[in-house]
Amino acid sequence: MIHITLPDGSVKQVEKGTTALDVAKSISEGLARNVLAAKVNGQVIDATRPFDADATLQLLTWNDTEGKSTMWHSSAHLMAEALEFFYPGIKLAIGPPIANGFYYDVDFMEYSISEKDLEKIELKMKELAKEKNLFVRQEISKAEAIAYFTEKQDPYKIELLENLEDGNITFYTQGNFTDLCRGPHIPDTGFIKAVKLTAIAGAYWRGDEKNKQLTRIYGVTFPKQAELVEHLEKLEEAKRRDHRKLGKELELFTFSQKVGQGLPLWLPKGAALRERLENFLKRAQRKAGYDQVITPHIGSKELYVTSGHFAKYGADSFQPIGTPYEGEEFMLKPMNCPHHCEIYKSKPRSYKDLPVRFAEFGTVYRYEQSGELHGLTRVRGFTQDDAHIFCTQDQVKDEFKKVIDLVLYIFKTLKFENFKAQISLRDKENPTKYIGSDENWEKAENAIIEAAAEKDLPTVVEYGEAAFYGPKLDFMVQDALGREWQLGTIQVDYNLPERFELEYTGADNQKHRPVMIHRAPFGSMERFVAVLLEHCAGDFPLWLSTEQYAILPISENYNEYAEKLSELLNNYDIRGFVDDRNEKVGKKIRDAEMKKIPFMLVVGEKEAEGNLVSVRQRGAGDLGSMDVESFAEIVRKAIEEELSSNV
RNA sequence: GCCGGUGUAGCUCAGUUGGCCAGAGCAGCUGAUUUGUAAUCAGCUGGUCGGGGGUUCGAAUCCCUCCACCGGCUCCA
Numbered sequence: 001m002i003h004i005t006l007p008d009g010s011v012k013q014v015e016k017g018t019t020a021l022d023v024a025k026s027i028s029e030g031l032a033r034n035v036l037a038a039k040v041n042g043q044v045i046d047a048t049r050p051f052d053a054d055a056t057l058q059l060l061t062w063n064d065t066e067g068k069s070t071m072w073h074s075s076a077h078l079m080a081e082a083l084e085f086f087y088p089g090i091k092l093a094i095g096p097p098i099a100n101g102f103y104y105d106v107d108f109m110e111y112s113i114s115e116k117d118l119e120k121i122e123l124k125m126k127e128l129a130k131e132k133n134l135f136v137r138q139e140i141s142k143a144e145a146i147a148y149f150t151e152k153q154d155p156y157k158i159e160l161l162e163n164l165e166d167g168n169i170t171f172y173t174q175g176n177f178t179d180l181c182r183g184p185h186i187p188d189t190g191f192i193k194a195v196k197l198t199a200i201a202g203a204y205w206r207g208d209e210k211n212k213q214l215t216r217i218y219g220v221t222f223p224k225q226a227e228l229v230e231h232l233e234k235l236e237e238a239k240r241r242d243h244r245k246l247g248k249e250l251e252l253f254t255f256s257q258k259v260g261q262g263l264p265l266w267l268p269k270g271a272a273l274r275e276r277l278e279n280f281l282k283r284a285q286r287k288a289g290y291d292q293v294i295t296p297h298i299g300s301k302e303l304y305v306t307s308g309h310f311a312k313y314g315a316d317s318f319q320p321i322g323t324p325y326e327g328e329e330f331m332l333k334p335m336n337c338p339h340h341c342e343i344y345k346s347k348p349r350s351y352k353d354l355p356v357r358f359a360e361f362g363t364v365y366r367y368e369q370s371g372e373l374h375g376l377t378r379v380r381g382f383t384q385d386d387a388h389i390f391c392t393q394d395q396v397k398d399e400f401k402k403v404i405d406l407v408l409y410i411f412k413t414l415k416f417e418n419f420k421a422q423i424s425l426r427d428k429e430n431p432t433k434y435i436g437s438d439e440n441w442e443k444a445e446n447a448i449i450e451a452a453a454e455k456d457l458p459t460v461v462e463y464g465e466a467a468f469y470g471p472k473l474d475f476m477v478q479d480a481l482g483r484e485w486q487l488g489t490i491q492v493d494y495n496l497p498e499r500f501e502l503e504y505t506g507a508d509n510q511k512h513r514p515v516m517i518h519r520a521p522f523g524s525m526e527r528f529v530a531v532l533l534e535h536c537a538g539d540f541p542l543w544l545s546t547e548q549y550a551i552l553p554i555s556e557n558y559n560e561y562a563e564k565l566s567e568l569l570n571n572y573d574i575r576g577f578v579d580d581r582n583e584k585v586g587k588k589i590r591d592a593e594m595k596k597i598p599f600m601l602v603v604g605e606k607e608a609e610g611n612l613v614s615v616r617q618r619g620a621g622d623l624g625s626m627d628v629e630s631f632a633e634i635v636r637k638a639i640e641e642e643l644s645s646n647v
Numbered sequence: 648g649c650c651g652g653u654g655u656a657g658c659u660c661a662g663u664u665g666g667c668c669a670g671a672g673c674a675g676c677u678g679a680u681u682u683g684u685a686a687u688c689a690g691c692u693g694g695u696c697g698g699g700g701g702u703u704c705g706a707a708u709c710c711c712u713c714c715a716c717c718g719g720c721u722c723c724a
Contacts, residue, residue: 103719112651113651114651114652115651115652115718198718199651199718199719200650200651200652200718200719201650201651201718201719201720202649202650202651202719202720203650203719203720203721204649204650204720204721207720207721208721209648209649209720209721209722213649213650213720214650214720215650215651216650216719216720218718218719244717248658249658255715255716257697257714257715257716261714261715261716307724308724309724312724313723313724316722316723317724334724335724337724364724366723366724368722368723369648369649369721369722369723370648370715371648371649371650371719371720371721371722372648372721372722372723373716374717378723467724469724518724552683552684554681554682554683555681555682555683556681556682557681557682582680582681582682583682583686583687584680584681584682584683584686584687585682585683585684586682586683586684586685586686586687587682587685587686587687588684588685589684589685589686590684590685590686591685591686592685593685594685600684602683602684603683604682604683605683606683614683614684616684621684622684
């Protein structure tokens with residue numbers, strides 16, 4: 001007899017050879033029907049594997065991330081079985097589970113496949129799922145495995161096998177399909193009740209663009225049809241919130257083929273929104289001791305040779321601009337830091353001056369591959385809310401904390417409640433990858449870790465993710481749909497101060513090298529606006545709305561009164577317009593709602609006579625009628641509340 | 648850049664066994680209506696069918712090529 005310890009601490013005494021599924025059955029049949037896999041001694045394995053010694057056991061169901069990924073992994077096998085049915089002779093590469101489903105990379109040989117084919121594959125998968133075929137695990141020698149795939153003429157599996165150790169190789173078989181696979185898998189295909197193949201795309205073998213491009217089919221499966229429906233609804237919602245769609249509808253930005261791809265054009269309303277965000281940040285930065293600077297959009301090629309960026313990125317950048325006669329070369333600036341370094345150097349600095357903080361909404365241009373461009377989140381020209389802090393090594397931690405405060409203030413004000421900070425540190429195994437002294441790195445990394453801890457940031461630490469010039473802290477926010485985006489960043493840089501020979505005079509009257517911190521709380525205005533748009537689905541907070549109210553006269557007879565009101569509200573610094581079109585008020589309300597205007601002010605005879613406005617708030621409905629001062633007070637209070645989230 | 652898909656009016660979309668002047672709704676304009684909390688009615692304007700080339704008596708529709716966009720891959724100072 002052996003002992004199996006469950007998560008609640010209870011211990012089951014069972015025969016050797018008992019499986020996790022048996023244990024589940026002994027608890028309840030219902031549970032057993034939901035068990036997808038088992039976590040035994042911390043390792044996820046098939047629920048059908050027999051125990052041969054004492055162990056801890058956690059039964060994994062659809063409610064566990066590992067349960068889901070096990071099912072999706074099995075779904076990839078199921079899809080492969082269906083694919084082999086329709087397209088015999090195809091070569092299979094890899095088919096893993098991913099965050100939201102699974103995919104399989106397939107070399108379709110002479111077959112061609114398009115989205116139209118997905119439906120029949122789904123049907124076949126459902127048909128095979130109904131057969132409740134068991135996933136059978138089989139240990140196999142490397143030689144036998146290679147022989148199997150040689151027979152099957154699958155070069156990808158053979159390549160995978162070549163990198164595997166003999167004695168550690170397993171096959172899994174369900175129905176008519178056998179695959180090289182480490183496992184684990186769900187007990188049988190019957191758990192898969194709902195199937196949706198979502199996309200078909202190209203993907204390189206082993207992610208290397210020098211390799212052959214395979215066809216990747218993405219899919220997702222569920223244990224219940226209802227969950228698939230829910231999933232599809234979520235996708236619809238994401239589509240509805242897509243910043244490209246909202247940006248067009250709300251007339252915020254556009255693109256022109258003639259101007260060039262990836263070069264956003266900000267329309268009046270978008271520009272007003274952006275200006276408001278910039279002013280918001282400028283105000284906060286002024287308070288935090290930043291000095292605003294302005295630098296040109298191009299810089300001499302020498303500048304980037306000095307910074308080292310030309311050597312690293314020059315070939316993949318917009319190419320230098322030449323002057324007509326002298327043959328001088330200038331680059332479109334891909335970042336602002338070299339310019340800011342030169343500002344630092346414009347006069348001698350003393351330790352008493354530090355930290356120096358130069359801020360600039362700096363527009364930069366980077367060549368992105370055409371297939372990479374995406375709405376406002378990936379463009380070729382964008383504006384960073386950039387700043388560079390020049391300080392002593394001892395000031396790094398404090399400066400980090402101040403920047404973290406700034407970022408938190410922004411997140412709080414704009415209601416990004418779910419976020420995390422990723423701390424990217426060195427890969428210590430690979431010291432030659434980094435510049436700067438070990439001692440300074442150690443200090444900087446600790447400073448970041450401590451700063452994050454003291455600010456109670458939810459953090460994940462990634463080793464080996466640091467830039468070659470210094471460690472960094474990136475903020476990832478979740479939008480309303482739980483999708484993750486990288487926004488703000490804070491980076492320590494030992495490289496540029498060295499290359500630009502920056503110095504300050506210390507208390508010891510000796511020259512010292514300052515540390516540089518790059519930081520951008522929004523990241524870029526383009527990306528931030530995109531994420532904000534999706535986060536709030538276009539319903540901007542009042543203080544950010546370009547049009548805070550629309551005055552809707554009942555008929556043309558009240559247009560004059562409406563104009564008078566509008567002037568009055570202008571005196572209160574409340575922005576809006578009069579909808580004096582010859583339309584019924586219902587139509588005007590509808591249009592104002594579609595334009596996401598926070599307040600609609602209906603005026604007719606009653607209001608004109610009593611010097612009142614009838615206020616209707618987006619989302620909240622009719623607030624009744626009141627005088628202008630009361631309305632202005634409502635607006636003032638609402639904005640104060642929105643902006644008061646001091647950290 | 649690569650693989651796959653898409654491209655018809657300002658917007659959303661019909662229109663492919665190749666065939667009469669290419670359609671609708673919304674937006675816009677004109678007129679009527681003078682309106683009370685999510686679409687008043689009527690008329691009108693508007694299209695090199697993404698660009699170029701080809702096949703054909705005839706091309707939005709078939710072929711070639713280029714461009715842009717969408718979904719991925721690779722990349723991201």
